[in-house]
Amino acid sequence: SKPAVTVLGLGDMGSALARALLKAGYPTTVWNRTPEKAKPLVEAGATHAPTVADAVTASRLVIVCLLDYKSVTDVLDTARDALTGKVLVNLTNGTPGQARELATRYDVDYLDGGIMAIPPMIGAPPAFVFYSGSRSAFDTNKQVFEAFGGTNYVSTDAGFAALYDIGLLSGMYGMFVGALHALSLVTSAGVPAQEFAPLLKQYVSAMLGSIDGMAEQIDKQDYAIDVVSNIGMQSEAYVNLTLSAEELGMSPELLAPLGPLMARRVADGHGHEDIAGVVEILKKGKK
Numbered sequence: 001s002k003p004a005v006t007v008l009g010l011g012d013m014g015s016a017l018a019r020a021l022l023k024a025g026y027p028t029t030v031w032n033r034t035p036e037k038a039k040p041l042v043e044a045g046a047t048h049a050p051t052v053a054d055a056v057t058a059s060r061l062v063i064v065c066l067l068d069y070k071s072v073t074d075v076l077d078t079a080r081d082a083l084t085g086k087v088l089v090n091l092t093n094g095t096p097g098q099a100r101e102l103a104t105r106y107d108v109d110y111l112d113g114g115i116m117a118i119p120p121m122i123g124a125p126p127a128f129v130f131y132s133g134s135r136s137a138f139d140t141n142k143q144v145f146e147a148f149g150g151t152n153y154v155s156t157d158a159g160f161a162a163l164y165d166i167g168l169l170s171g172m173y174g175m176f177v178g179a180l181h182a183l184s185l186v187t188s189a190g191v192p193a194q195e196f197a198p199l200l201k202q203y204v205s206a207m208l209g210s211i212d213g214m215a216e217q218i219d220k221q222d223y224a225i226d227v228v229s230n231i232g233m234q235s236e237a238y239v240n241l242t243l244s245a246e247e248l249g250m251s252p253e254l255l256a257p258l259g260p261l262m263a264r265r266v267a268d269g270h271g272h273e274d275i276a277g278v279v280e281i282l283k284k285g286k287k
């Protein structure tokens with residue numbers, strides 16, 4: 001028979017997780033601060049626990065998915081004794097440092113997770129979750145986690161699921177920055193966004209290939225490898241991005257910050273190298 005699982009937190013994501021567990025046939029106990037949210041899950045076969053301690057006691061595997069880390073510790077601190085010896089899987093979004101702290105706060109076998117999906121995607125790939133922390137907790141419960149979609153265990157360091165999660169989100173938001181600026185630019189000139197969008201998608205997709213070369217340069221800290229358009233040239237051309245936006249009366253503030261970073265790199269004598277060298281400035285921190 002399938003092992004029992006407890007889900008703490010029945011927001012949009014927690015509810016989707018609990019629903020996926022029920023669908024996969026796991027006896028599921030649920031708890032939420034606002035108990036009404038348990039109703040549809042109970043109708044789908046879940047057991048509602050009146051307190052956090054009751055919910056934690058019901059299963060060896062406890063999954064928590066709340067708003068933030070503050071809510072996680074507020075909730076779990078009320079069930080410290082019940083948690084002893086459990087497998088705790090925290091799927092709440094946070095920072096690597098927050099995850100590492102939580103990993104040692106309770107007497108549990110700890111796994112942290114980063115959910116790379118929105119609630120309606122939960123239940124099958126392409127939804128997937130990064131896991132980090134206890135290797136044995138992951139191996140023992142991998143099948144349960146497959147109810148949510150794909151699994152990707154990244155490290156025994158509990159902070160790495162959050163690191164990978166934030167890393168992918170950073171790439172996504174960077175793409176959003178470019179797309180929002182570009183669509184603002186063309187619509188400011190009267191070109192419908194939907195007319196420009198196919199061109200934008202095609203171009204951005206083609207440019208994705210440059211990530212591999214950047215990664216090689218960054219690992220080797222050698223930004224002179226395979227340079228096809230050096231940062232000196234790009235830094236000059238980048239000024240035109242800001243100027244074009246300003247000509248149209250739009251704010252360049254979303255895209256502007258890269259300009260001064262490139263200029264600094266050029267001023268530091270790296271104008272003949274590739275744009276990836278900007279990483280060296282970023283890694284030094286705020287100056």
Ligand code: NDP
Pocket residue numbers: 009010011012013014015032033034037065066067068070071074075091092093094115116117118119
């Ligand atoms: P919701 O806002 O839908 O739900 C928040 C949950 O946290 C509710 O169960 C709420 O309880 C609970 N909560 C908030 N504060 C407290 C508190 N102080 N004490 C007890 N419970 C509290 O958020 P989601 O379910 O969408 O998100 C949950 C986590 O999943 C977040 O960390 C989010 O970043 C992450 N995530 C969400 C994604 C999404 O697309 N939704 C995608 C990937 C990750 P109550 O019902 O009583 O208010």
